[in-house]
Amino acid sequence: MTQSIISVRNVTKRYPGGLEALSGISINIEPGEFVFLTGHSGAGKSTLVRLLAAIERPSSGSVLVAGQNVSALSPRGIPFLRRNLGLIFQDQKLLLDRSVFDNVMLPLIVTGQPYRDSMRRARAALDKVGLLDREKAKPIALSGGEQQRLCIARAVVNRPSILIADEPTASLDTEYAQTITEMFHSFNQVGVTVLIATHDRERLERGRVITLSHGRITP
Amino acid sequence: MIAWLRHHWQSLQYALGRFAETPFASCANIVVVGVVLALPLGAYALLSNLQFHAGSLPTEPQISIFLSTAPGRADVASLEARLRNAEGVRSVRFVPKDTALASLRRLPGLSDVIASLRENPLPDAFVVTLTSSDADVSVRLETQFRGLPGVGTVQVDSEWVRRIESLMRIARSAVLMLSLLLGLALVAVTFNTIRLQVLTQREEIEVSKLVGATDAFVRRPFFYQGVALGVAGGAIALCIVQGAMLVFKADLALLGPIFGILPVLRLLALPDSLSFLLFAGILGWLGTYLSVSRHLHTHGSL
Numbered sequence: 001m002t003q004s005i006i007s008v009r010n011v012t013k014r015y016p017g018g019l020e021a022l023s024g025i026s027i028n029i030e031p032g033e034f035v036f037l038t039g040h041s042g043a044g045k046s047t048l049v050r051l052l053a054a055i056e057r058p059s060s061g062s063v064l065v066a067g068q069n070v071s072a073l074s075p076r077g078i079p080f081l082r083r084n085l086g087l088i089f090q091d092q093k094l095l096l097d098r099s100v101f102d103n104v105m106l107p108l109i110v111t112g113q114p115y116r117d118s119m120r121r122a123r124a125a126l127d128k129v130g131l132l133d134r135e136k137a138k139p140i141a142l143s144g145g146e147q148q149r150l151c152i153a154r155a156v157v158n159r160p161s162i163l164i165a166d167e168p169t170a171s172l173d174t175e176y177a178q179t180i181t182e183m184f185h186s187f188n189q190v191g192v193t194v195l196i197a198t199h200d201r202e203r204l205e206r207g208r209v210i211t212l213s214h215g216r217i218t219p
Numbered sequence: 220m221i222a223w224l225r226h227h228w229q230s231l232q233y234a235l236g237r238f239a240e241t242p243f244a245s246c247a248n249i250v251v252v253g254v255v256l257a258l259p260l261g262a263y264a265l266l267s268n269l270q271f272h273a274g275s276l277p278t279e280p281q282i283s284i285f286l287s288t289a290p291g292r293a294d295v296a297s298l299e300a301r302l303r304n305a306e307g308v309r310s311v312r313f314v315p316k317d318t319a320l321a322s323l324r325r326l327p328g329l330s331d332v333i334a335s336l337r338e339n340p341l342p343d344a345f346v347v348t349l350t351s352s353d354a355d356v357s358v359r360l361e362t363q364f365r366g367l368p369g370v371g372t373v374q375v376d377s378e379w380v381r382r383i384e385s386l387m388r389i390a391r392s393a394v395l396m397l398s399l400l401l402g403l404a405l406v407a408v409t410f411n412t413i414r415l416q417v418l419t420q421r422e423e424i425e426v427s428k429l430v431g432a433t434d435a436f437v438r439r440p441f442f443y444q445g446v447a448l449g450v451a452g453g454a455i456a457l458c459i460v461q462g463a464m465l466v467f468k469a470d471l472a473l474l475g476p477i478f479g480i481l482p483v484l485r486l487l488a489l490p491d492s493l494s495f496l497l498f499a500g501i502l503g504w505l506g507t508y509l510s511v512s513r514h515l516h517t518h519g520s521l
Binding site for chain 1 (some may be wrong): 221222224225229312407422423425426428430431432433434436486
């Protein structure tokens, strides 16, 4: 059997109305890999990310993440799957009425970590992305790049084994996008499996590239 | 276990924090619940007071027999023996007219009237206590006693007690129905409050779920909020009712000497108050449960 940390087998995702976002794709990702998922917009990248995070379920086929069959996971099991994942969303999903620090604290509070320990870990995560001096600010006061780094801090604060990012550099200028990508590489170097969905073909270096086109994998 | 306790503590703080964020709206909600709950609680307090007073009334059926003429000592003895021997009689007490007048004189307001009388207008009387409150028995004895020599008026005294009791039974049912209806209203108020809160908190719920929050985690603060709403509203209702009773008590104390009665208005006791608060909390929980199971899945599920 495979030792893949992410295993997508013959997955099709059809939306009501007949749109087929993914057509029978299979992907295996080994632990510690760095993978770019690329393709034109509408190729199915975001759909695949949502399937991996159990936000949606495949119409057919199976999705295995960290040994769990996501496509057959009971609603009770979903939170525990997500605690193994660091998720970074295209629309960021930051809580705008909470401070930067509280946003990073959320995954720790949700999992019931001791408060003092959580504070230490949240500060460490903010330090790693260079936002420690902005911890009291509201996300709205941050620049686009800083907001993206805040998302990364929130995604890694729980020390996930897999980091999945959907278009993390889409709204950033080239220099900033490079910094963000470097950050992902540094997490990868300490053993985190990284999957980045991006339409930006310029920075596909130092990693495996999987290209999607119209819901299928192109070689 | 520690994590679980910690989370309960955080949820409580969080729920109180939400209260504090919108103090005016929260207070308005609590007052609505308080007023809604004050109605059945007040009715209950009134009823339990009436019941207390009704309980101190003689519930054993009695027949008063007033004699038409002033009897001799021997007549009294023979009449008493005949009454005592009648079937269904528990005890017989002779009340001479002087004793009756003396007890009337003790009532405030009447002593002046009595002093102005030249002679005692009251008849001698027997008070007969019956063994059963069966209406047939009292009717049979009433006719039997009326036929005895020297007897003027016969009066069955316990009728009105029984009437009060049946009225109280109706009142109890009415209070119960009122409580059910307004309890329903409390559930509905909580339901809506929590629904609005879920809508306000939608983003936060979504993000929490994305970073691995369980349903129980997401629901818990809402439960604290709903129960707090019920209990706080219940506390307001208690204050309203107890306050109103204190006002009434002062008024009754003024009325007392005028009507020659000594009314005792009892406030709600501690066990009653505590079980009322518990009940309000349970209703709040129920409203939250209904709301959360309905709305978290339509708005927060991913």
